Amino acid sequence: MTYTLILLRHGNSDWNQKNLFTGWVDVRLSDQGVDEANRAGELLAASGLKPEILYTSLLTRAIQTANLALEVADRLWIPVKRTWRLNERHYGALQGLDKAETLEKYGQEKFMEWRRSFDVPPPVLDDDAEYSQVHDERYIGIDGEIPRTESLALVIDRMLPYWESDITVDLKAGKTVLVTAHGNSLRALIKHLDGISDADISELNVPTGIPLVYELDENFVPIKPAYYLDPEAAAAGAAAVANQGKK
Numbered sequence: 218m219t220y221t222l223i224l225l226r227h228g229n230s231d232w233n234q235k236n237l238f239t240g241w242v243d244v245r246l247s248d249q250g251v252d253e254a255n256r257a258g259e260l261l262a263a264s265g266l267k268p269e270i271l272y273t274s275l276l277t278r279a280i281q282t283a284n285l286a287l288e289v290a291d292r293l294w295i296p297v298k299r300t301w302r303l304n305e306r307h308y309g310a311l312q313g314l315d316k317a318e319t320l321e322k323y324g325q326e327k328f329m330e331w332r333r334s335f336d337v338p339p340p341v342l343d344d345d346a347e348y349s350q351v352h353d354e355r356y357i358g359i360d361g362e363i364p365r366t367e368s369l370a371l372v373i374d375r376m377l378p379y380w381e382s383d384i385t386v387d388l389k390a391g392k393t394v395l396v397t398a399h400g401n402s403l404r405a406l407i408k409h410l411d412g413i414s415d416a417d418i419s420e421l422n423v424p425t426g427i428p429l430v431y432e433l434d435e436n437f438v439p440i441k442p443a444y445y446l447d448p449e450a451a452a453a454g455a456a457a458v459a460n461q462g463k464k
């Protein structure tokens with residue numbers, strides 16, 4: 218039995234376009250992001266893959282992306298499960314800051330440590346800060362504590378239990394699963410699936426809006442390398458993410 222899992226990072230957002238650290242701030246897709254999401258739907262339709270259940274984060278940009286893509290693929294009707302556990306990494310006090318200015322102010326080493334180290338979280342975001350989510354109604358009553366900052370390691374800690382309790386159950390039932398989430402929550406899942414080391418994961422960047430397809434064995438181990446439905450655009454997109462911050 219082979220299980221099919223499709224990962225999709227949301228399309229370019231207003232804050233991706235402005236080059237701002239985003240994290241849990243609920244920004245929407247930019248016009249470019251809307252185009253990318255529609256294109257993701259075209260790629261899905263052309264691939265013949267048919268998602269049977271959708272998982273999304275609680276963030277609008279991921280939900281918009283999934284809805285646009287599924288509409289184009291004529292599968293807007295499939296069941297949906299949303300969870301904060303697929304949210305983007307909480308970027309702490311960096312949320313809302315300009316990436317280029319942050320790079321200039323703190324230097325390349327600190328900047329990259331905050332962006333891509335495995336277990337160094339950015340400084341904590343105060344609860345009364347403009348871009349805090351502690352009073353956001355969507356997080357009231359979640360099964361866990363709202364983060365004030367997160368490293369990739371902490372994202373794995375909150376994402377993996379959900380992967381095991383819910384997503385793998387649908388895969389095991391034979392469903393083709395679409396997960397629409399974020400650069401860093403998907404890096405966390407890809408790290409787990411591909412067994413990437415804590416050191417090497419810093420090199421991995423996920424492009425916006427291009428479906429990534431996994432075929433997994435019954436132990437959820439890839440039977441071959443995952444592939445992007447548009448590999449050329451994915452390579453260019455990943456390079457663009459890696460270069461964020463540089464002016």
Ligand SMILES: O=C(O)[C@@H](CO)OP(=O)(O)O
Binds near residue numbers: 308
């Ligand atoms: O700002 C963010 O939340 C993320 C994703 O856009 O950025 P980065 O790629 O720098 O981790």
